[in-house]
Amino acid sequence: MAQTTPNHTQPVSGWAAHDSSGKITPFNFKRRENGENDVTIKILYCGMCHTDIHHVKDDWGITKYPVVPGHEITGIITKVGSNVSKFKIGDRVGVGCLAATCLKCEYCDRSQENYCDQVEFTYNGIFWDGSITYGGYSEMLVADHRYVVRIPDNMAMDRTAPLLCAGITVYTPLKDNNLVDTKGKKIGIIGLGGLGHVAVKFGKAFGHHVTVISTSPSKEQEAKDNLGADDFILSTNPKQMLEKKRTLDFILDTVSAKHSLGSYLELLKVNGTLVIVGAPDKPIDLPAFPMIFGKRTVKGSMIGSIEETQEMMDLCGKHNILSDIEIITTDQINEGLDRLANNDVKYRFVIDIAGPSSHL
Amino acid sequence: MAKTTPNHTQAVSGWAALDSSGKITPYIFNRRENGVNDVTIKILYCGICHTDLHYAKNDWGITMYPVVPGHEITGIVVEVGSNVSNFKTGDKVGVGCMSASCLQCESCKNSEENYCDKVQFTYNGVFWDGSITYGGYSKMLVADYRFVVAVPDNLPMDRAAPLLCAGVTVFCPMKDNNLIGSPRQNIGVIGLGGLGHLAIKFAKAFGHHVTVISTSLSKEKEAKTKLGADDFIVSSDAQQMKSRHRTLDFILDTVSANHSLGPYLELLKIKGTFVIVGAPDKPMDLPSFPLIFGKRTVKGSMIGSIKETQEMIDICGKYNIMCDIEIITPDQINEAYERIKKNDIKYRFVIDIAGQSSKL
Numbered sequence: 253m254a255q256t257t258p259n260h261t262q263p264v265s266g267w268a269a270h271d272s273s274g275k276i277t278p279f280n281f282k283r284r285e286n287g288e289n290d291v292t293i294k295i296l297y298c299g300m301c302h303t304d305i306h307h308v309k310d311d312w313g314i315t316k317y318p319v320v321p322g323h324e325i326t327g328i329i330t331k332v333g334s335n336v337s338k339f340k341i342g343d344r345v346g347v348g349c350l351a352a353t354c355l356k357c358e359y360c361d362r363s364q365e366n367y368c369d370q371v372e373f374t375y376n377g378i379f380w381d382g383s384i385t386y387g388g389y390s391e392m393l394v395a396d397h398r399y400v401v402r403i404p405d406n407m408a409m410d411r412t413a414p415l416l417c418a419g420i421t422v423y424t425p426l427k428d429n430n431l432v433d434t435k436g437k438k439i440g441i442i443g444l445g446g447l448g449h450v451a452v453k454f455g456k457a458f459g460h461h462v463t464v465i466s467t468s469p470s471k472e473q474e475a476k477d478n479l480g481a482d483d484f485i486l487s488t489n490p491k492q493m494l495e496k497k498r499t500l501d502f503i504l505d506t507v508s509a510k511h512s513l514g515s516y517l518e519l520l521k522v523n524g525t526l527v528i529v530g531a532p533d534k535p536i537d538l539p540a541f542p543m544i545f546g547k548r549t550v551k552g553s554m555i556g557s558i559e560e561t562q563e564m565m566d567l568c569g570k571h572n573i574l575s576d577i578e579i580i581t582t583d584q585i586n587e588g589l590d591r592l593a594n595n596d597v598k599y600r601f602v603i604d605i606a607g608p609s610s611h612l
Numbered sequence: 613m614a615k616t617t618p619n620h621t622q623a624v625s626g627w628a629a630l631d632s633s634g635k636i637t638p639y640i641f642n643r644r645e646n647g648v649n650d651v652t653i654k655i656l657y658c659g660i661c662h663t664d665l666h667y668a669k670n671d672w673g674i675t676m677y678p679v680v681p682g683h684e685i686t687g688i689v690v691e692v693g694s695n696v697s698n699f700k701t702g703d704k705v706g707v708g709c710m711s712a713s714c715l716q717c718e719s720c721k722n723s724e725e726n727y728c729d730k731v732q733f734t735y736n737g738v739f740w741d742g743s744i745t746y747g748g749y750s751k752m753l754v755a756d757y758r759f760v761v762a763v764p765d766n767l768p769m770d771r772a773a774p775l776l777c778a779g780v781t782v783f784c785p786m787k788d789n790n791l792i793g794s795p796r797q798n799i800g801v802i803g804l805g806g807l808g809h810l811a812i813k814f815a816k817a818f819g820h821h822v823t824v825i826s827t828s829l830s831k832e833k834e835a836k837t838k839l840g841a842d843d844f845i846v847s848s849d850a851q852q853m854k855s856r857h858r859t860l861d862f863i864l865d866t867v868s869a870n871h872s873l874g875p876y877l878e879l880l881k882i883k884g885t886f887v888i889v890g891a892p893d894k895p896m897d898l899p900s901f902p903l904i905f906g907k908r909t910v911k912g913s914m915i916g917s918i919k920e921t922q923e924m925i926d927i928c929g930k931y932n933i934m935c936d937i938e939i940i941t942p943d944q945i946n947e948a949y950e951r952i953k954k955n956d957i958k959y960r961f962v963i964d965i966a967g968q969s970s971k972l
Contacts, residue, residue: 359882367882367907369858498729512895522719522727528900535872535897543912544891547727550910552903 257383260284262292266390267585268318269308276308276585279318281386283394284379290394291339292331293347298388299324299414299575300588300601301446302508307376308589311533316376322388322603323349323374324416326409336397344403346565347395348416349555351377351385355398363559389585391605401562404569411574414446414600415565417555418575422451423564424556425504425527426458432567435459440503440519442487444471444479447506447529449599450575452479457571463500465516474598478576485519493519498546506530512537517548525549577602617743620644622652626750627942628678634669636945639678641746643754644739650754651699652691653707658748659684659774659935660961661806662868665949667736671893676736682748682963683709683734684776686769696757704763706925707755708776709733709915711745715758723919749945751965761922764929771934774806774960775925778935780916782811783924785864785887788913792818792927799823800863800879802847804831804839807866807889809936809959812839817931823860825876834958847875858882858906866890872897877908885909937962 260282268279286292304321306312325347329339339345353360353368360368372378375387403412426432431439440463441451448464452475455462463483464475475481485492493515500519508530514537517526528536528550542548556564568574576599580588588601620642628639646652664681666672685707689699699705713720713728720728732738735747763772786792791799801811802825812835815822823843824835835841845852853875860879868890874897877886886908888896902908916924928934936959940948948961 364882367905513898514895522724528903531900531904535874535899537895538873538898538910539895540888540891540912543888543910544914545727546912547724547914548912550898550903552900552906552908554904554907 257282257284257381259381260383262392262394264390264392266320266386267582268320268389270318272310272315274305274308274589276389276589279320281320283386283392284381284383286331286333286394288333288335289396289398290333291329291336291345291397291400293325293327293345293393293395293400294330294606295325295327295388295391295393296606297326297410297413298322298603298605299417299577300585300592300603301417302592305589305593314376316384319376320386320389321375322390323347324413324418325374325388325393326403326413326416327393333397339397339400339402344405344409346401346403346412346416347374347388347393347399348401348420348561349373350399350558352379352396352399363557366555366557388605389603399558401558401565403565406572407569408574410579410602410604411577412568413602414575414577415450415568416561418446418600419450419568420556420561420564421529421553422447422504422506423454424560425529425551425553426454427560428553429502429525429527431460431502432458436461437501438499439463440465440485440500441506442466442503442516443506443530444475445506445595446575446600449479450573451504451506452481453573456480457573463496465503465519487515498522500524503527504529508532510534510536512539513550514539514542517542517546520546520548522546523548525551527551527553529553575600579604617642617644617741619741620743622752622754624750624752626680626746627945628680628749629668630678632670632675634665634949636668636749636949639680641680643746643752644741644743646691646693646754648693648695649756649758650693651689651696651705651757651760653685653687653705653753653755653760654690655685655687655748655751655753655965657686657770657773658682658963658965659777659937660945660948660952660963661777662952665952668949674736676744679736680746680749681735682750683707684773684778685734685748685753686763686773686776687753693757699757699760699762704765704769706761706763706772706776707734707748707753707759708761708780708921710759710918711737712740712756712759723917726915726917748965749942749963759918761918761925763925766932767925767929767934770939770962770964771937772925772928773962774935774937775810775928776921777915778806778960779810779928780921780924781889781913782807782864782866783814783927784916784920785889785911785913786814786818787920789862789885789887791815791820791862796820797861798859800825800860801866802826802863802876803866803890804835805866805955806935806960809839810933811864811866812841813933816840817933823856825863825879853879860884863887864889868892870894870896872899873910874899874902877902877906880906880908883907883909885911887911887913889913935960939964
């Protein structure tokens, strides 16, 4: 068993990468005792986010091995600390990217703790007790109750898991730009992957005209027939791009490959907004002319607060919004990561952590 | 006399570049008769904007020679068309960058005609009658009254001229981002030239804390003692930049040389806003991490509408905001261009078009 923080006593079976080969193997480690502010969660499902690949391969040079990835976690509460009143044993809950924040700064005070500069993530972070955090590729999690959300009863736990990261990442920009309560705007979604497909579902549920913008002509039928998109633009076709100039109110850019924003900005009306949620390693090209001549806005957005995540989850329950997934077993994680790296998934792999018996 | 639109009959003395050498020489041409919606203006002063140099030398490949530059024009109304009720002979007026727009589109109807996709500029544009527009390096201008503003009596006409482009360019982003009449904010101004020095004056007049961010240490004293800036950051000093991380609410970027936005974005607080008004030829580097992790916003802005220009110049009258200028005669234009290229001007050249006798 790997060395963990001395006062951590609960053994857990999980799956970890041990070096930059990124190969995932079974890994036993310890988690802390359930503290007074904690809940212990039996993990049922964990989605696989593209960020997991970056961490297991140490693409950003910040990985602390062994790393147990996973921040799209759903499960059942099995233990509740004495200070926790809003959860009880048996509750269906989810945990996303956040494990801890300072709880004192202006962002934490305003329920924007995802922007706290002492934010610590669900894996590869450092918890308050100094221990390295381990994520959802494991059978059990101890989480502070302030970073846990409730999952509505009508939502399937497997298809809900990706909402904890992919879902909240695309929901918050829609909310921040007043697209949840207004209808009939023209919205573009760049990229039809794990994030993009959920964004299409939100866009349609909130009553907007949704255009998918993609480099793959093969995605047109899928976008329109299966996901309900109203229009499709092939971004590699300059004629199509030119025809749609100044037609969109808002664009959500979910692409994490390096790209130039120029041609996409031209699709926006004057005063239009483009929000970046993908994070290319290298700087994005931002040409000044379409920004200035169209008085356009480019914004960044990173996941959401716990309050926003709960709000998103409740809206997903109300509108029946779930991720399209492919379920894999824990021994298929490496294959899943390889296929994810090749964009070969519609639209999210979810690991069946508890095994086929769970049926929840 | 050069060939102009046949029905243009009013001979005017001006100064033009005839080819991409960019050399400015005297040039005589015709302007249209004063139409029912027109006012004829005896030009007193015209500021030299950096854009003039780009056009004179055809840097953007769009110059129609001969080009008569100049879009920072002040003068006196000498003739008024029969449909014009808001101006009379003898009025002090200004003309900026725009000579025409479609008057029908959404942008025109919303008083945002500067973003009309048929907007035509004061020079190197094509007016409604098909003629190429000639700018303010000339003794007389015929302008549609909808593109003319009144200059308050207390503003000297020479120091008011640059407000018509430089002034409104920096005013609009402050207005759009609620910095007029708002509580004190921390504002950064990148670049201390024609635009930047006016931005400081506006921001101080509106009660804000102003930090100048510049590559030139030599500008610190000038910025603080003469222009009233509160703080100064040398952008090439990584230590200084780092010590100001997350301190500014708003940054106005007036630099038109190529630069990366990354280091500047880090100066912004969470949810801070960065507005680009300079227009580098090449795309700027926009790193996604400071945008996403700080939920920051980057916007473009181009001059302002006529309504906003009038509002800006009235506010300048109220707060005594004027441009710091160096007056030149028309035969010094080429010399001034050379000095502008070296940034050797505090802060704007203004051509005394009517000669020293004007005294207005």
